[in-house]
Amino acid sequence: MARLAELDGIEALVARARGLVRAEVLEHVRLDASTRLPIYALRLGPDDRSLPTLGVFAGVHGLERVGTNVALAWLRSLVESLRWDAHARARLESCRIVAIPLINPGGMARGRRSNPQGVDLMRNAPHDAVDRVPLLLGGHRLGPWLPWYRGPRDAEMQLEARALCDFVEAELFESPAAIALDIHSGFGTRDRLWYPWARSTEAFPRVDAARRVVELLDRTYPNHVYMVEAQSDSYTTHGDLWDHLFMRHAQLHEAGDATLLPFTLEMGSWTWVRKNPRQLFTTGGPFNPVIPHRLERALRRHLALVDLMLRAVHNHEVWR
Ligand SMILES: [Zn+2]
Numbered sequence: 001m002a003r004l005a006e007l008d009g010i011e012a013l014v015a016r017a018r019g020l021v022r023a024e025v026l027e028h029v030r031l032d033a034s035t036r037l038p039i040y041a042l043r044l045g046p047d048d049r050s051l052p053t054l055g056v057f058a059g060v061h062g063l064e065r066v067g068t069n070v071a072l073a074w075l076r077s078l079v080e081s082l083r084w085d086a087h088a089r090a091r092l093e094s095c096r097i098v099a100i101p102l103i104n105p106g107g108m109a110r111g112r113r114s115n116p117q118g119v120d121l122m123r124n125a126p127h128d129a130v131d132r133v134p135l136l137l138g139g140h141r142l143g144p145w146l147p148w149y150r151g152p153r154d155a156e157m158q159l160e161a162r163a164l165c166d167f168v169e170a171e172l173f174e175s176p177a178a179i180a181l182d183i184h185s186g187f188g189t190r191d192r193l194w195y196p197w198a199r200s201t202e203a204f205p206r207v208d209a210a211r212r213v214v215e216l217l218d219r220t221y222p223n224h225v226y227m228v229e230a231q232s233d234s235y236t237t238h239g240d241l242w243d244h245l246f247m248r249h250a251q252l253h254e255a256g257d258a259t260l261l262p263f264t265l266e267m268g269s270w271t272w273v274r275k276n277p278r279q280l281f282t283t284g285g286p287f288n289p290v291i292p293h294r295l296e297r298a299l300r301r302h303l304a305l306v307d308l309m310l311r312a313v314h315n316h317e318v319w320r
Contacts, residue, residue, distance in 0.1 A: 004037065004102075004105060004108055004109055006059065006065060006068045006069065006072070006101070006102050006105075006108060007037065007038070007040075007102065007105060009068075009069070009072045009101075010023075010040050010042075010072065010101055010102060011040075013042075013072060013075055013076055013079065014040075014042070016079070017079040020044060020079055020082055021042050021043070021044055021075070021079065022042065022043045022044075023040055023041070023042055023043075024040070024041045024042075024043075025038040025039065025040060025041075026038075026039045026040070026041050026100070026163040026166075026167060027039045027159055027160070027163045029104075029105055029106040029115070029116065029159065029160065030106075030116075031106050031109055031110070031116060035109075037105035037106055037109060038105070039100065039102070039103060039105060039160060039163050040100065040101065040102065041098065041099070041100050041167055042075070042097075042098065042099040042100075042101070043096065043097070043098050043099075043171075044075075044078070044082075044092060044096065044097040044098075044099075045092040045093070045095060045096030045097055046092075046093065046096055047096075048096070049096075049170075049171060049174040049175060050174055050175065050176070051094060051095050051096050051175060052094075052095040052096075052175055052176065052177040052178070052313045052314060052316050053095065053096050053097070053098060053171065053172050053175040053177075053178045053179075053313065054095070054096075054097050054098075054178075054179050054180075054181070054309055054310050054313045055097075055098050055099065055168065055171065055172055055178065055179070055180040055181070056071050056074065056075070056097065056098075056099040056101070056180075056181050056183070056306065057071070057099065057100050057101075057103060057164065057180060057181065057182040057183065058070065058071040058100075058101050058102065058103070058182070058183040058184075059071075059100075059101060059102035059103050059104055059105070059108060060103045060104055060121050060122050060160075060164075060182065060184065060241075061104065061107065061113045061114075061120075061121070061122065061184060061287075062104045062105075062106070062107020062108040062109070062110060062111065062112050062113055062114070062115070063107070063108075063111065063112060063113045063285050063286075063287045063288075064113075064183075064184050064185045064186075064287045064288070065108060065287075065288050066185050066267060066269075066287070066288040066289060066295065066298055067183035067184055067185055067265075067267070068101050068102045068108070068183075069295070069298075069299060070183050070265075070267075070298060070299060070302050071099060071101040071183055072101055073299040073300075073303065074302070074303055074306040074307075075099060075101070077303055078097070078310075091310070091311075091314050094314065095310070095313050095314045097310065098167070098171045098172070100163075100164060100167060103121065103160050103163070103164050104121055104160050106160075107121075111285070113147055114144065114147065114149065115158055115159075115160050117144065117151075117158060118143075118144020118145070118149055119144065119149055119150070119151040119158050119161075120139065120147065120148045120149055120150065121158060121160050121161045121164075121241065122237070122239075122240060122241060123138075123139035123148055123149070123150040123151075123237055123238055123239040123240070124150060124151050124157055124158050124161040124239050124241065125157065125161070125165075125239040125240060125241050125243065125244035126157070126239070126244070127199065127238070127239065127243065127244060127247070128199075128238050128239075129198070129199040129200065129236050129237060129238045130199055130200040130202070131199070131200050131201050131232070131236050132236070133235070133236045133237055133238055134235050134236070136148050137235060137237070138235065138236060138237045138238055139237050139238035139239050141153055148237075150238055150239050161241055164241060165241060165244065165245060165248075168180065168245050169245070169248065172249075172260055173248075173249055173252060173253075173258070173260070174258075175258065175260075176257065176258050176259070176316070176320075177258070177259050177313060177316030177320055178258070178259070178260045178261070178313070179213070179260075179261045179262075179263065179309050179312060179313050180242065180245075180260065180261070180262040180263065181263050181264075181265060181305075181306060181309050182242065182262065182263070182264045182265070183264075183265045183267075183302075184264060184265065184266045184267070185266065185267040185268075185269045185287045185288065186266050186267075186268070186269065186287065187268070187269060187270060187286075188234075188266070188268035188269075188270055189268050189270045189271055189274075190225075190226075190227045190268045191225050191226050191227070191265065191266070191267050191268050191301075191302075192226065192227045192228075192229065192234065192264075192265075192266040192268065193214070193217075193226040193227070193228045193229075193263060193264070193265055193266075193305070194228075194229060194230065194231035194234070194263065194264040194265075194266060195207070195210040195214075195228075195230055195231070195261065195262070195263055195264075196230065196231060196240075196242060196243055196246055196262060197230065197231065197232055197236075197240075197243055198231040198232060198235075198236060198237045198240035198242070198243050199232075199236060199237070199238070199240060199243045200232060200236065201230075201232045201233075201236065203230070204230070204246065205250060206259060206260075206261060207230075209259055209261060209319050209320060210261055210263075212318070212319035213261060213263075213309075213312050213319050214228045216308065216311075216312055216318065216319065217305070217308055220308060221304055221308070224304070224305070225301065226265075226305070231264060234266075242262035242264065245260070245262065246260060246262055259316075259320050263309070265302065265305065267298065267302075269286060269287050269288070269289075272288070272289040272290070272291075272294055273286050275291075275294070276290060276291055276294075279291075
């Protein structure tokens, strides 16, 4: 099998950033008898898990390659800043960054949304939605031949979902202030920034904190491109991993001594498809900007957002 360019990208970043980025292989995903693909986790900054922490995640859905590339573009930019910008280095003494830039390498290698077992990882957490979900899209148990399959009832979470959840619990749950940004691309013309819930149209318990972070974004970048909403304003789903993690975190921190804010960046891909309808039939598929200048634009477009999330983590007293 040809190497995945995105895995090469992660390895190149780690090789170039020795001493700044620490890498670990969380799991290997088995594709076939001779192919196993690593799920890499990266860490920057001190190893002290009680520090404010930003988590950057991408590639949950194998078709959404652009998300992994956006995460890597930001990490590369940060690494270059750390080489010459004393201010950037100082920030990373009192907060930390963790990342899984490609959670579903098997799906990406196969050119499909799901993992190699046909399971949509973002529908794979054990809980059901509180509110009605859209047919199929909201998650179903009919079988892996349809997209948005949740996996078998009462089964363990899939290897990739388990790896993500274990990593987030280990790396973000001890932090007094943690923000997770999970990067996706989907249908729609706008780039959306979602906070929870996916499981319910009710307001999630830390909605005020989420809105304060969004207010920082609005005030700092008044011309930003994002449509900010609760995910359930777009649609509700069963088994969302961030809902699951938020609920686990809330159980452990009933006293309110720590905050975990999971955000999802859902890049709207209709603009790329509308300008280049033929790409619907290419291997890049409908969820990625296929033409190089559009990919470059997507890579530039979100750097300020991820930077702002890091600054928000560092200055968490402002929004917590
Ligand atoms: Zn996605």
